[in-house]
Amino acid sequence: MISSHIGYYSLILGFILSISLLIYSVYCFKKNNTKINQNIFSILFLQFFTVIISFISLVYSFVISDFSNETVYNNSHTTKPIFYKISGTWGNHEGSLLLWLLVLTLFIFLFIVFSKKQPTKYRLLSIFFQQIIICGFFLFLLSTSNPFNFLFPVPNEGLGLNPILQDPALAIHPPILYLGYVGSSIIFSASLASLVQNNINSLWAIHIKKWIQIAWVFLTIGILLGSVWAYYELGWGGFWFWDPVENVSLMPWLCLTALLHTIIVLEKRSLLKSWTVILSIATFTLSMSGTFLVRSGILNSVHTFANDPKRGVFILLFLFGLILLSLILFFIYQDKENNSQKNFFLISKETSILINNWFMMYFLSVVLIGTIYPIFLEVLINEKISIGPPFFNKLLIPFLAIFLIFMSIGPKLKWIKDNFGRIKYLRIILFFICIITSFYLIKKTSSEILFTSVLGGAAVYLLFISIEDLFKKKYNTSQVISHFGFSLFILSILFNSLFSNEFSANMKVGQELSFKKDQIKFLKIKILEKENYKSVIANFEIIDEKENVISMYPEIRIYNQPNILTSEADIISSVFSDKFMVINLLKGEEIFNVRYQKKPFMIWIWISAFLISFGGILSLFKRN
Amino acid sequence: MIKLIKLILLILILILSFQKLLYANNNSLLVNKISKNLRCLICQGQSVYDSQSDFALSIKILIKNKIEEGKSEKQIYDYLKNQYGEWIVYDPEFNKKNLVLWIFPLILFTFGGLLIYRKVFIN
Amino acid sequence: MKKNIYYSILFLFFIFIFSVFYLGLDKPNSYTPNESSNKNLPTFASKELFLNDEFISNNIIKNNQFTLVNIWASWCAPCRLEHSLLMDLKAKTNINIIGLNYKDKKNNAIKFLNEFGNPFEKILTDPDGTISIELGAYGVPETFLVNSKSKIIRKYIGPLKIDNISEIIRITK
Numbered sequence: 001m002i003s004s005h006i007g008y009y010s011l012i013l014g015f016i017l018s019i020s021l022l023i024y025s026v027y028c029f030k031k032n033n034t035k036i037n038q039n040i041f042s043i044l045f046l047q048f049f050t051v052i053i054s055f056i057s058l059v060y061s062f063v064i065s066d067f068s069n070e071t072v073y074n075n076s077h078t079t080k081p082i083f084y085k086i087s088g089t090w091g092n093h094e095g096s097l098l099l100w101l102l103v104l105t106l107f108i109f110l111f112i113v114f115s116k117k118q119p120t121k122y123r124l125l126s127i128f129f130q131q132i133i134i135c136g137f138f139l140f141l142l143s144t145s146n147p148f149n150f151l152f153p154v155p156n157e158g159l160g161l162n163p164i165l166q167d168p169a170l171a172i173h174p175p176i177l178y179l180g181y182v183g184s185s186i187i188f189s190a191s192l193a194s195l196v197q198n199n200i201n202s203l204w205a206i207h208i209k210k211w212i213q214i215a216w217v218f219l220t221i222g223i224l225l226g227s228v229w230a231y232y233e234l235g236w237g238g239f240w241f242w243d244p245v246e247n248v249s250l251m252p253w254l255c256l257t258a259l260l261h262t263i264i265v266l267e268k269r270s271l272l273k274s275w276t277v278i279l280s281i282a283t284f285t286l287s288m289s290g291t292f293l294v295r296s297g298i299l300n301s302v303h304t305f306a307n308d309p310k311r312g313v314f315i316l317l318f319l320f321g322l323i324l325l326s327l328i329l330f331f332i333y334q335d336k337e338n339n340s341q342k343n344f345f346l347i348s349k350e351t352s353i354l355i356n357n358w359f360m361m362y363f364l365s366v367v368l369i370g371t372i373y374p375i376f377l378e379v380l381i382n383e384k385i386s387i388g389p390p391f392f393n394k395l396l397i398p399f400l401a402i403f404l405i406f407m408s409i410g411p412k413l414k415w416i417k418d419n420f421g422r423i424k425y426l427r428i429i430l431f432f433i434c435i436i437t438s439f440y441l442i443k444k445t446s447s448e449i450l451f452t453s454v455l456g457g458a459a460v461y462l463l464f465i466s467i468e469d470l471f472k473k474k475y476n477t478s479q480v481i482s483h484f485g486f487s488l489f490i491l492s493i494l495f496n497s498l499f500s501n502e503f504s505a506n507m508k509v510g511q512e513l514s515f516k517k518d519q520i521k522f523l524k525i526k527i528l529e530k531e532n533y534k535s536v537i538a539n540f541e542i543i544d545e546k547e548n549v550i551s552m553y554p555e556i557r558i559y560n561q562p563n564i565l566t567s568e569a570d571i572i573s574s575v576f577s578d579k580f581m582v583i584n585l586l587k588g589e590e591i592f593n594v595r596y597q598k599k600p601f602m603i604w605i606w607i608s609a610f611l612i613s614f615g616g617i618l619s620l621f622k623r624n
Numbered sequence: 625m626i627k628l629i630k631l632i633l634l635i636l637i638l639i640l641s642f643q644k645l646l647y648a649n650n651n652s653l654l655v656n657k658i659s660k661n662l663r664c665l666i667c668q669g670q671s672v673y674d675s676q677s678d679f680a681l682s683i684k685i686l687i688k689n690k691i692e693e694g695k696s697e698k699q700i701y702d703y704l705k706n707q708y709g710e711w712i713v714y715d716p717e718f719n720k721k722n723l724v725l726w727i728f729p730l731i732l733f734t735f736g737g738l739l740i741y742r743k744v745f746i747n
Numbered sequence: 748m749k750k751n752i753y754y755s756i757l758f759l760f761f762i763f764i765f766s767v768f769y770l771g772l773d774k775p776n777s778y779t780p781n782e783s784s785n786k787n788l789p790t791f792a793s794k795e796l797f798l799n800d801e802f803i804s805n806n807i808i809k810n811n812q813f814t815l816v817n818i819w820a821s822w823c824a825p826c827r828l829e830h831s832l833l834m835d836l837k838a839k840t841n842i843n844i845i846g847l848n849y850k851d852k853k854n855n856a857i858k859f860l861n862e863f864g865n866p867f868e869k870i871l872t873d874p875d876g877t878i879s880i881e882l883g884a885y886g887v888p889e890t891f892l893v894n895s896k897s898k899i900i901r902k903y904i905g906p907l908k909i910d911n912i913s914e915i916i917r918i919t920k
Contacts, residue, residue, distance in 0.1 A: 236674040243669055298771050309772040316772070320765050327761075331754050344744045351744055358736040365729040373716075373725045375771045385722065386663050388671070388714025395729055502656070567676075584676040593676065666885055678850060679886050682876025689877060707883040 004069045007057030008148035014050035014105070015138040017043060018131055025127040036112070036120050040127065044112060047134075048105040055102050058147050059089045067158055070149040071095060075160035079532055087171035088160065093295060093311075094147035096174055101141065103175075103182040104134050111186050111211070118199070118207055125193035126186075132325075133185055136318045144311050163533070163559055163566055169229035177222030177249060181287040183215025184252060187259070188284035191277045192326060195333045200276065205267035213619050216260050219253050220613040228606060235569040235582045237502075237597050239605070242392045247371040248290035251364055255283040258360040260616075261353045268415060269350060273335055275357075281326045288319050298375060345417040352410030359403045366395045397455060404458035404490065405431075408465040411479055427465075434460040456494050462487035478622065482615025488608035492601045503596040506586060519543040520596060534558040538583050538592065552596075554583045578602035655687050658700060661714050671714065787897045788816070791878050796848055796856060796870035807845055807869060808897050813919040814843040816891040817867070817907075818879055820851045821859035825906040826888045830863045832907050837866040842919055846870040849879055849887045892918065 021043055028037050058071070062085045067073045075092040076085055090099040108130045115123050141147070190208055194200050226249065231239040240246060259279040265272050292298075296312020344351050370387045377383055435457030466484035469475045503515040512521045521541040528535040536556040543549050555568040569582040577600040584593040656673060662683065664675035672680045683704075690700050704712050716722045791804045808814055817833060819826040837844055846867035848856050856870070873879055882891065885904060892901040892915055900918060903911050 236670075238674070241669075292768075296772055298768065312772045313769070316765060316768055320761070323761060327754070327758065331750075346744050351740075354740050354743065358733075358740055361736055362729055362733045365732045369725055369728050373722075376767050377721070379767045379770045381721070383721070384709065384711040385716050386711050386714050387716050387725070388661070388663070390661055390715035391725075395726075399733075677886075678876060682850075682880050685875045686877045686880045707880070 001066060001068050003057040003060045003064075003066065004148045004150065007054040007061070008146070010050045010054040010057065011138070011142060011148070014047055014054065014101075015135070015142060017047040017050060018135045018138055021047060022128065022131040022135060025124045025131065029121055029124045029128070032121075034120060036123055040124075041109075041112060044105075044109040044127070048102075048109050051098070051102050051105045055089075055098055058095060058098060059086055062086060062089045065158065067156070068151055068154040069147075070151050071147045073151055073155055073158050073160075076158040077160055078157060080160075080166070083168075084166045084171070088165075090174055091165055091170070092160075093308075094141070094145045096178075097137065097141050097145050098147055099175060100178055100182065101134070101137050103178050104130075104137060104185065107182050107186050108134070108189075111190070114210075115207060118204065119197065122190075122193050122197045122199045122204075125196055126190045129189035129192045130186065133189065133322070136322075140311075140314055140318070144308070144314055163557065163564065164233065167229060167233045169225050169233065173222060173225040173229060176218050176225060180215050180217075180219030180222050180256075181252065181291075183211060183218060184256060184280075184283045184287050186211055187215060187280045188326075191280035192329055195277050195329060198333070198335070200266070200273040200335070202267050202270050205263050205270075205276075209263050209267060210620065212256065212260055212263055213616055216253075216256050217613050217616040217620070219249075219256060220609070220616065223249050223253060224606070224609045224613065227609075231602075232569075232571060235567045237569070237580050237582070237595070237599065242370070242387075242389050244371050245294050247367050248293050251367055251371075252283050252286040252290065254360050254364040254367070255279060255286055258357045258364075259283060261356050265350050265353050271344075271350060272354075274330075277330065279357075281323075281330075285319065285323055285326075288315070288322070292316055292319060293371070347413060347418045349410065349413045349415050349418075352406060352413055355406050356403075356410065359399060359406070362399060363396060366392065370395075397452075400490065401455040401458045404455070404462050404487065407483055407486070408458075408462045411469075411476075411483065412465075430464060431457070431461050434458070434464070452494065452498065456491065459487045459490040459494065463491065478615040478619035480615070481618065482612050485608045485611030485615060488604065489612060492604040492608055495601050496599055496605060499600045501598045503594075505594055506591045507594050508591055515596065517545040520594070522592075522594070530557075532559060534560075536585075540581060540594075540596075542579070542596070550579065552579065552581045554581045554594075556583060556585055573603050575603060576600060651688065651691050654691055654697065655684060658687050658697060659684050661701075662704065663712050663714055665708060665712060786883075786899050788891065788893045788899055789881050789883075791881050793847070793871040793873065793878055796846075796853065796872050802869070802871060805897075807843075807871075808893065808895065809843050810895050812841065812843045812895060813900075814845060814893045814895075815915065816845050816847060816882070816893060818847045818849050818873070818882075818884055818887050818889045820849045820887050821855040822851065823849075823887045827863065829888055829890075829906040829908075830866070832909070832912050833866040834864045836912060836915065840916060840919060842915070843868055847878065847882075848872045850874065850876050 021040075024040065024043065028040065058069075060066075061069045061072050062076050063082065065072065065076060065078050065085070067076075071092060071094045075095070076088050080088065089095045108127060111130075112123060112127065115126075187208060190211070191200075194204055194208075223246075226246070227239040230241075231237070259276070262272055262276050262279055266276050292312060292315040296309060296315065298312060344354065370391055374385055374387060377385055435454060438456035438460060439453035441456070463484065466480055466487060469480045501516060503513075503520065505513055507513065507520075507522045509522055509525055512519060514520070519542070521543070523539040523541055526537045526539065528537065534557070536558070537553050538555070540552045540554070541549055542552060550572065552570045552572065554570045557566045557568060559566070565585070567582050567584055569580055571581075572579045577598055580595075580597040580599055582595050584595075586593055659673040659680075660671050662672040664670045664672050664677060664680045664683075666677055666679050667675045670680075672683050687700060690703070695703075701713050710717070716725055718726055788804065788808070793802055793804070794800065795802055815836070817829075819830070833844060836842060844866050846869070848870055850873065853872075860870075871878075879886075879889070883902075884891075888906050890903040890907055890911075891899050892903075893899055901914070
């Protein structure tokens with residue numbers, strides 16, 4: 001009870017501080033001091049401090065199961081293990097917003113601490129813009145999503161025991177994702193400040209690049225964790241469904257990746273100034289739109305938060321205000337002499353980064369329109385359509401193949417101007433060998449031969465090209481690792497989808513069926529009574545042609561509070577392939593629906609995705 | 625360099641025109657393929673293939689029956705769309721209503737290409 | 748001047764997008780199917796529950812009565828809730844109430860009827876659920892009000908409630 005009071009009043013204090021910072025930063029700005037006032041540091045830290053006190057109070061309320069707090073009542077339960085009580089703090093709408101605020105206030109403080117080499121007025125203006133966002137979040141939290149509402153009389157037990165949400169990957173997936181989103185908010189504020197102060201230059205690029213890299217790494221790992229969780233926990237054997245909530249995290253990532261490349265051009269050649277600002281605005285807008293789409297109930301998805309249109313209106317208006325502000329600032333302060341005499345030569349690194357951005361924006365537009373088109377159709381002509389994997393696959397895969405080809409050429413080009421006289425004919429031969437090899441490999445599966453073999457060939461070619469870099473004396477380690485990781489990622493997904501096999505049948509205990517060259521035996525069922533669920537564990541044996549026996553134990557859990565049935569897949573991962581088995585109870589009979597999948601190279605999808613982010617992590621430690 | 629661009633455009637056109645998926649003539653594979661393309665209407669965001677709800681299971685049996693009757697994939701989709709609305713199919717049709725959906729990214733791509741062309745080839 | 752035009756277009760574009768989203772907030776995001784359609788009841792063939800003989804749906808539609816097709820199952824909890832309302836309806840009106848037993852076992856269905864009463868003129872079976880799909884149903888319970896010309900007048904998804912019953916009585920007067 002006391003902790004809720006402390007949490008609430010700490011938030012109020014934080015809100016007051018955030019408004020004062022808004023005003024104070026403008027005041028300092030007008031004073032034209034050469035150095036930033038030390039008070040700013042203190043107040044920024046204090047603002048962060050109030051939020052962390054508030055956050056800790058909420059965590060404490062969850063840990064002690066204080067059901068006088070409405071959020072705790074809705075989302076927790078006394079029998080929840082302590083780890084999930086804590087992670088339950090941010091697993092709901094109100095708590096997650098508090099986490100947003102925590103990261104927002106932390107990052108602006110760190111930003112000011114680590115930007116000492118930048119002009120003072122720019123730093124003050126960055127604070128000003130960021131504080132607009134922070135105040136908006138405080139207002140949103142306190143007016144529509146207060147985590148410290150009181151319940152009276154105090155209930156004995158909480159409602160929140162959804163077992164699907166009790167998973168380690170899901171516990172850290174939101175925080176890491178938010179670190180990425182908040183990072184993009186800093187980039188947004190800094191870019192606007194830089195625009196106004198005419199500070200967009202090579203030095204600023206070096207300074208902001210670190211923040212772009214940080215945000216990018218977190219966003220990449222955040223999305224990766226979400227997919228890992230979906231695969232291991234949800235039990236449908238897939239890891240990406242083009243579900244609106246997934247798309248909503250992918251869109252800022254695409255924009256941020258484009259920005260990651262564009263900032264290099266700004267750094268090395270002082271070009272693409274306006275475009276850099278546009279990308280920064282777009283990335284943050286997409287992050288915030290994502291927040292809106294997921295929390296307002298406007299989309300139908302497997303994992304939307306609680307639907308409350310009132311919250312949606314707030315975020316929508318807030319978002320609209322920010323975009324309007326950006327547009328106005330851009331209109332006023334855009335560098336008029338930007339049509340510089342500096343040329344882009346066709347064969348150069350700058351142009352290849354332009355091409356990268358071109359494709360990225362295309363991918364972004366596909367995901368964007370695929371996600372929001374149903375909303376438009378419904379509002380305008382009152383009809384509902386569904387847009388799913390077929391749409392995205394058709395529009396993305398062909399362009400991906402070409403994109404991979406450009407990825408093998410681009411990084412090797414020189415700045416300003418290069419020429420193709422340096423083309424080694426060996427490379428062209430290698431390219432065609434890759435295509436032909438993958439054609440023969442893929443022909444066996446008799447599926448979409450032509451474009452998958454081009455895709456596969458391009459990916460393998462990129463793989464080889466990336467490795468070739470390692471044998472040179474001078475190379476950019478982080479870029480090589482990330483690009484190598486990306487080619488491996490595409491290859492793993494391709495081979496996984498082409499060579500996966502699935503078996504689906506209804507089986508009784510004691511039954512044995514054959515599948516390709518394996519025998520699948522349903523040995524027995526074991527029923528256990530666990531703390532809050534009944535566990536039905538099936539014991540299967542898979543015997544392959546070489547008489548190797550693998551035991552699998554897919555499980556069904558019957559919870560009583562709340563009354564849910566979940567299927568826990570048994571996944572045996574190995575370097576070469578994953579064996580995936582899930583069972584479902586058929587109504588009223590002793591028959592189980594059994595689904596067994598052999599998924600090759602599954603683990604390489606995770607490894608390669610991590611490699612992509614690892615390149616980014618390495619770049620953080622690079623001395624400039 | 626122009627030749628390279630032409631080559632790439634040619635590959636792109638070839639790929640896009642070979643979009644018809646060639647599947648093995650196996651009934652259960654076809655059932656899987658169709659059910660992956662259908663939305664389970666009583667679930668939140670799952671395909672009929674993934675769902676184990678009664679609705680999904682019945683649809684799967686219905687699909688199998690219709691394939692055995694000799695109905696084509698398109699006929700099955702049309703039948704289900706007639707029953708439940710376009711919402712049940714995940715692959716949006718290419719018709720007047722969905723024109724913007726399919727064309728918008730491609731228009732954007734062309735527009736981006738033009739911008740780059742201007743930046744690179746025109747001073 | 749050109750710049751101004753670009754920006755104005757961009758601004759209008761954003762206003763449009765935001766208006767659409769704002770309006771979209773009011774729309775429900777899960778499927779609410781057409782509850783009154785202009786379709787006819789599709790023809791289907793099914794086995795009767797007790798006697799096991801084949802019936803074609805045309806024979807069920809009487810030419811001077813309304814027909815209520817109710818999809819139910821013994822294992823379906825909400826069906827129990829609406830069952831008493833169906834018994835009521837049978838007593839008060841002369842609607843031809845037909846049951847479609849969904850994915851059920853004969854013994855269980857009979858036990859259910861013995862316990863809760865039998866409001867049905869005839870009971871057809873849908874052992875694998877495909878007939879319900881042919882009717883355009885989502886699951887169980889679901890009820891169709893059909894007129895003597897086989898046109899579906901109303902579709903009720905989920906268990907019948909009191910106002911649904913009043914509506915049925917009103918329409919069939």
